[in-house]
Amino acid sequence: VCSSGVAWGSLQVTLLGAPLHLTLHSPAPCIFEPPGCKEMEVAAIAGESVQLLPVKLPETWTELTWEVTLDSAETYRIVTFNKVDPPDLGSSPHFINRVTFHPESLSLQFDPVKKSDRGLYSLLIDIGGGREDRTKFRVSVFEPVPEPTVLCDSVTCVSETCNYNLSCRVRDGGEHVTYSWTHTAGGAVVPNESILHISLSPRDAHLAVTCTAQNPASNSSTTASAKDLCAGNSVCRIALPTLTPCARNTS
Structure with missing residues (x-):
């Protein structure tokens, strides 16, 4: 494992014009990158501003380099910096006019x-004596999650209970999107499911259900009434005359 102590990293995201600063924790930076060293996980939203900010650095160092191996298998040196000369920026067109190195914080901003x-x-820091301090950031970038759509698949009314089947989806399915539900009947939470099965009495049918879609970088929610969702397209297999509404889908 990594050497003892705590290394700090942070992620700054500008969302809807307001900066949001998140602090990431990691085991101490690895000397000579021993096996099993963990990486900092950074989830970013495509099109936003993201900063890779190493907060705690070695007390003494002579030179540092930021480099990357992209998921496309391309490897680039982004910048090399010492305390004497101006930053030596890499020549990769992949990052031109989008990535800024901040010498005062030794951070990268996208x-x-x-x-x-x-x-x-990887942030590689020469700390002298042939030793190198490494801090790694595993960066994942996701599209912002759009507002999900909640649909009524069916409703079956039996005696004094109606069983609602609701589904939740984002357009195009999204990438690494998961779903969870909440509803006002006892504050119940149904995690990690795009389908909600819920049984309600007629007096409870107006309760609000909320579907939240999320990926590692963002989330979005939609709230609706189960009764209102199913009013126009529900299927009533068995219904008593006292249960209203329980419309039959004639389409």
Whole structure:
């Protein structure tokens, strides 16, 4: 494992014009990259501004380099910097006019970040004596999750209970999207399912159900009434005259 102590990294995201600063924790940076060293996971939203910010650095160092191996298998040196000369920027057209190195914080800023920027970013610091300090950032980039659509698949009414089957989807399916539900009947939470099966009495049918779609970088929610969703396209297999509405789909 890595040497003892704590290394800090942070992620700064500009969302809807307001900066959001998140702090990431990791085991201490690895000397000579021993097996089993963990990486910092950074999930970013495509088109936003993202900063890879190493907060704690070695007390003494002579030179550092930011480099990356993209998921496309391309490898680039992004910048090399010492305390005497100006930063030596890499010549890769992949990052031109989008990636800025900040000498005061030794950080990299992507503005905007693209899905093609996915990869493993390494901060290599020469601390003298032939030793090298490494901090890694595994950067994943996702599209923002659009507002999901909640649909009524069916409703079956039996005696004093109606059984609703609701589904939730984002357009085009999304990438690494998961779903969870909440509803006002006891504050119940149904995680990681795109389908909700819920049984309600007629007096409870107006309760609100909320579907939340999320990927590792963003989330979006839709709230609706189960009764209102199923009013126009429900299928009533068995219904008593006292249960209203319980319309038959004639389409």
